[in-house]
Amino acid sequence: MPAAERALPMPRPARGGFARAVAAIVWKDLAAELRSKELISGMLVFALLVVLVFNFALELDVRARQSVTAGVLWVTFAFAGTLGLNRSLALERDGGCLEGLLLAPVDRSAIYFGKALGNLVFMAIMEILVLPVYSALYNVNLFQPLLLLVVALGSVGYVALGTLLSAMAVQARTRDVLLPILLFPVVLPVIISAVKASTGVLQAVPMDEIWPWLNLLIACDVIFVAAGYMVFDFVVEE
Amino acid sequence: MTDQKMSLGLKLLTAAAILLVLAAGSLVFLYAPRERVMGEVQRVFYFHVASAWVGMLSFVVAAVAGVTYLVRRTRTWDFVGVSSVEIGMVFGLIAIVSGSIWARPVWNTWWTWDPRLVTTTIMELVYAAYVLLRQGVEDPERRARFGAVYAIVGVLTVPITFLSIRFLRTIHPVVIGSGDAAAQGAFDMTPPMLQTFMISLLAFSVLYFALLLHRVRLARRAEALEMRRADLAAA
Numbered sequence: 317m318p319a320a321e322r323a324l325p326m327p328r329p330a331r332g333g334f335a336r337a338v339a340a341i342v343w344k345d346l347a348a349e350l351r352s353k354e355l356i357s358g359m360l361v362f363a364l365l366v367v368l369v370f371n372f373a374l375e376l377d378v379r380a381r382q383s384v385t386a387g388v389l390w391v392t393f394a395f396a397g398t399l400g401l402n403r404s405l406a407l408e409r410d411g412g413c414l415e416g417l418l419l420a421p422v423d424r425s426a427i428y429f430g431k432a433l434g435n436l437v438f439m440a441i442m443e444i445l446v447l448p449v450y451s452a453l454y455n456v457n458l459f460q461p462l463l464l465l466v467v468a469l470g471s472v473g474y475v476a477l478g479t480l481l482s483a484m485a486v487q488a489r490t491r492d493v494l495l496p497i498l499l500f501p502v503v504l505p506v507i508i509s510a511v512k513a514s515t516g517v518l519q520a521v522p523m524d525e526i527w528p529w530l531n532l533l534i535a536c537d538v539i540f541v542a543a544g545y546m547v548f549d550f551v552v553e554e
Numbered sequence: 555m556t557d558q559k560m561s562l563g564l565k566l567l568t569a570a571a572i573l574l575v576l577a578a579g580s581l582v583f584l585y586a587p588r589e590r591v592m593g594e595v596q597r598v599f600y601f602h603v604a605s606a607w608v609g610m611l612s613f614v615v616a617a618v619a620g621v622t623y624l625v626r627r628t629r630t631w632d633f634v635g636v637s638s639v640e641i642g643m644v645f646g647l648i649a650i651v652s653g654s655i656w657a658r659p660v661w662n663t664w665w666t667w668d669p670r671l672v673t674t675t676i677m678e679l680v681y682a683a684y685v686l687l688r689q690g691v692e693d694p695e696r697r698a699r700f701g702a703v704y705a706i707v708g709v710l711t712v713p714i715t716f717l718s719i720r721f722l723r724t725i726h727p728v729v730i731g732s733g734d735a736a737a738q739g740a741f742d743m744t745p746p747m748l749q750t751f752m753i754s755l756l757a758f759s760v761l762y763f764a765l766l767l768h769r770v771r772l773a774r775r776a777e778a779l780e781m782r783r784a785d786l787a788a789a
Contacts, residue, residue, distance in 0.1 A: 477707070484700050488690035497686055501679040502707050505714040532718055543710055547703045550624050 337422035341430025345404065346437065355403050359442045363396035367450060381454055386514035389450065389458075390470065390507055393443060397474055398496050400438050401482040404431065409486045418552060428548035432479040432541075439471045456518070462526075463517045469533045470510030476540040477503050483551045506540070509533040564767050571764035574757035578604075578750070586750040589741055596741070598656045600751050604758035606649035606674060611762060612642030613677055616684075617709035620702030629777065630770065632698035635705055636688065637769035641762060643681040650674055660739040669719035676715050680708040 349355050370388045374380055408414040408431075417427050447467075451458045478499055485495040513529035582600045589596035619635035653671065654664045665671065684704050691697040743751065 480703075480707070484687065484703065487696065488687065488700075489692060490686070490690035494687060494690055497683045498704065501676050501683055502711040504676060505711060505718045508715070508718045532714070536714060539710060539714070543707060547624075547706060550699050550703055553699070 334423060334426050337420070337426035338430045338433065341417070341427060342433045342437065345431070345434035348407070349438070355400055355438055356441055358403065359396045359400045359438065360445055362399050363392050363442055363446045364449065366392045366395050367446070367453070371453075376454060381456065382519065383515070385450075385454070385456060385458075385518055386511050389446075389467075389514065390511045392446060393439070393467075393471070394474065394500070394503070394507060396442055396446075397439055397471075397478060398499060400442070401435055401475075401478040401499075402485070402492065402495050404435055404438070405479070405482040405486040406491065414552065415554070418554065424549045424552060425545050427552065428479065428483075428544055431483070432475050432544065435479050436471060436475045439475055440468070443467055443471065458518075460517060463514060466510055466513045466517060466530070466533070469530070469537055470506055473506035473510075473533065473537045473540050474503055476537065476544045477506075480544040480548055480551060483548065487551075506533065506536045509536065560771070564764070564771070567760065567764045567767065571757070571761040574753070574760050578754040578757035581750040581753055586747050587744060589747075591741065592660055592739065595656055595659050598652050600754040601758070602649055602652040602656060603751070604754040605645045605652065607755060608758050608762045609642050609646035609649050609674065609677065611759070612638040612645065612766075613681075613705075613709055613712065615766070616642065616705040620705035623698060623702045629694075629698070630774075632701065633770045633773035634766070635698075635701055637766050637773065639681050639684050639701075639705070640769065641765050643678065643685070645758075645762070646674055646678045646681065650678065656739075667719075669716055672719050673712060673716040677708075677712050680704075680712065684708065 367388065370376065370391070374384060374388070376384070376388070408417065418424070447458045450456075478495075481498045481502075482495050485491050485498060488494050509529045509532040513526055513533060516526040516529065578600070582597050586597065586600070588594060616635045616638040619631045619638060623631035623635060650671070653674075657666070658664050684701060687704055688697050688701050691700055
């Protein structure tokens with residue numbers, strides 16, 4: 317039996333192969349995006365439209381803004397995020413690229429982390445562009461280090477689950493409607509704790525009232541990244 | 555075919571479930587005393603808590619079935635998962651509706667954004683998403699895999715949701731264990747109430763397992779039919 321195994325050697329990734337594989341997938345996504353620019357531009361325009369709709373739906377005057385800014389931001393990020401996630405995984409599916417990725421002699425979880433990191437970069441670019449626009453439109457300073465930390469932590473949890481679930485959604489017949497339906501009920505703890513923490517930061521409440529939400533957010537991130545890492549294999553196996 | 559005849563065990567379990575539910579129903583209406591403050595509407599409590607319990611139990615069973623399916627890859631575990639989800643969806647809905655009927659006179663509102671209410675609703679939505687996901691996937695093997703993965707993700711996230719809303723104030727009564735001072739509509743159970751409650755829990759649990767086995771049997775039969783159809787089409 318060992319002889320047979322030696323005859324068809326599984327290409328063993330070299331040392332640092334995992335990180336290299338992840339980096340290669342992220343790089344591939346960024347390069348493709350740099351040429352087409354369709355993912356980021358779509359997310360960004362959609363995000364700005366959501367902010368615009370909220371402006372009229374909620375009458376965002378000075379007093380209302382105090383309490384709902386964090387909510388508006390996170391709903392915007394979550395909605396625009398689904399758009400990006402769907403597109404990012406649909407691209408793999410349409411071009412038959414997913415098969416190519418699966419054939420590559422790398423660990424399946426490298427594909428998960430690569431796609432998730434790529435999606436995280438796209439989310440971050442969208443958020444970094446939305447924040448100053450929102451700041452300018454409503455005259456609030458959103459560039460506080462702690463708020464940026466909350467945004468980063470929230471995005472990690474969102475993308476960790478979103479990448480896993482969109483990998484399932486794009487393989488289904490009802491792919492376009494499926495992702496938000498799958499994602500929103502399960503990503504709710506991330507959204508809740510991110511909104512609460514952001515509101516706390518914006519209203520400058522004492523740190524010990526923000527900590528519980530930050531801790532919860534970090535716990536969510538750890539749990540969802542671990543879950544994605546463990547079950548992604550089963551989602552892409554053919 | 556293995557499942558053509560209903561097994562004796564399943565017949566007995568079904569009979570036990572019917573008898574227990576009838577017994578629990580009579581206890582609720584004839585034996586349990588009238589609650590002094592809330593009156594007759596408190597009688598909803600027995601089946602309300604029992605349904606909520608079954609709703610949560612089936613969620614856990616679906617996740618365990620999911621893990622087992624991913625490890626063993628036997629179709630039966632997929633059937634257990636989907637059956638549990640379908641049953642849990644119905645009992646979750648019963649819990650929400652019966653809770654609303656109770657809340658209207660006691661809390662003076664049909665609905666409040668309490669952790670338990672929201673968590674149950676999120677659980678319903680996860681169930682609904684699970685069903686929609688399965689409907690969208692044609693290949694049975696892939697459908698089973700996706701269902702298993704989603705059940706696992708769901709069972710991870712629902713307790714965290716509960717925890718996160720728990721940070722906010724709650725008014726839902728905790729009848730078993732220590733009550734919150736802010737809870738409205740709490741009451742102490744007298745022995746007849748406790749007996750009725752325990753019988754209701756038992757009745758609904760047995761009913762759940764009976765329904766689960768029936769639903770799994772149905773799924774097996776449907777699969778057998780599908781295979782025979784394919785055979786006939788090939789011949």
